[in-house]
Amino acid sequence: MATYGLEYSDIYTRIKDYANINNVSGADTKAKRAANDALRLIATLRNWEALKRESTVTPIASQQAYTLASNFDHIISCWYVSSGVRIPIDLVDDNTWDQRSDNDTDGIPDICRVTKVDGTLKIQFSTRPNSSFISQYTFIHYDYIIKVAELSADDDVPEIPDTSQQMAIVYLAVSDLLGKQGDLRDMATWEAKAKRVLDTAHKIDDEKLGRNPRVGRPLVPNKDSRGTRIIDYRGV
Numbered sequence: 153m154a155t156y157g158l159e160y161s162d163i164y165t166r167i168k169d170y171a172n173i174n175n176v177s178g179a180d181t182k183a184k185r186a187a188n189d190a191l192r193l194i195a196t197l198r199n200w201e202a203l204k205r206e207s208t209v210t211p212i213a214s215q216q217a218y219t220l221a222s223n224f225d226h227i228i229s230c231w232y233v234s235s236g237v238r239i240p241i242d243l244v245d246d247n248t249w250d251q252r253s254d255n256d257t258d259g260i261p262d263i264c265r266v267t268k269v270d271g272t273l274k275i276q277f278s279t280r281p282n283s284s285f286i287s288q289y290t291f292i293h294y295d296y297i298i299k300v301a302e303l304s305a306d307d308d309v310p311e312i313p314d315t316s317q318q319m320a321i322v323y324l325a326v327s328d329l330l331g332k333q334g335d336l337r338d339m340a341t342w343e344a345k346a347k348r349v350l351d352t353a354h355k356i357d358d359e360k361l362g363r364n365p366r367v368g369r370p371l372v373p374n375k376d377s378r379g380t381r382i383i384d385y386r387g388v
Contacts, residue, residue: 158318161306163187166322170342171329186325188302191310194320194346195300198353199228202311203298208291211281214258217274220266221296224273228295230264234288241277241292249278258282261292320349 164183171186173179195203203225209218220227230241242263244252249265253276261277268274275294300311310318323346331339 156315157309157313158315158321159306160184160187160303160308163303163310163318163322163325167325167329170322170326171333173329182329183325184303186328187321189328190321190324190346191300191303191312193324194350195312196225196297197350199297200312202313203300204228204295205298206293206295208293209275211261211277211286211289211292213283213286214280216255216278216280217267217270217276218292220273220275220294221298223298225297225299227266227275228297230275230292230294232261232289232292238293249276253278255280260285317349317353320346323349 164180164187167183167187168174168179171183173182176182205221205223207221207224209220211218227243230243231238232241233239241261244263244265246265249263252263255278257279259279259282261279261281264275264277266273266275277292281292301308303310310321312318312321323342327339327342327346330336330342
C-alpha cells in the first residue's frame, strides 16, 4: 500500500468504472494504456517539482555542443556559478539563436539552446567556452524535467505529486476512452474536469516567485527563460 498517492491499480480501476468499460473485452489493457497516455501528457504541462532535476556539463574550450542527461525531457534554466552567484545563460528559441549565435568565436557563453540536429539531444552554447572560462568554471549547470516513468506494476505511484492532481490522469484517460467510443459530450465533460485540476495547479505555480510555467514538450524553450511567461494550460 502506498504511503501517499494513488497506486496504478487504484487509477485504472477508477478509469474502468468512470468510462463504464468493466464488461468490455480487454478493459484492463485499455484502461492501463489510457492511464499512461494521460500521465505522459500532463507530466509535460507543468514543471512538476517531483520531476525536476539538476545536472551539469563540463565545458571544453572551443566545444559548442554537449550531450544532456539520459532521462532529459525538457530544460528549465541554465547557468554557471561565479563567486557563489548564479550567472544565467539565456535559453533561446531557434529564431533568436539564428540571429544572435556566434559559432566561430570562443568566450563566455551567454545564450544556449537544446537541439537534436545531429541525432543526439544536446545543449549548444554561444559563444563557445574559451580556455579562460573553463579555467574558472568547472561546470555549467542546468535544471530540467525528467521523462516520466510509465506505470507498470499495480503498486506503482505516479511521480507527479498529490492525489488530487493525480486524478487528472483518471479524468483525461476517461475522456480519451469515451472519445474512442464516440461519446463526444461526456468526453468533453471529463476533459473539463481534468482541466480544472490542472488550471488550479498552474495558479499555484504562478503564485510562486521565480516560477516560469511552460506547456507542451519544448525541445527548444520559447523565448527567453528569465522574466517571460508563456501561455499555460488555460485556454489550450
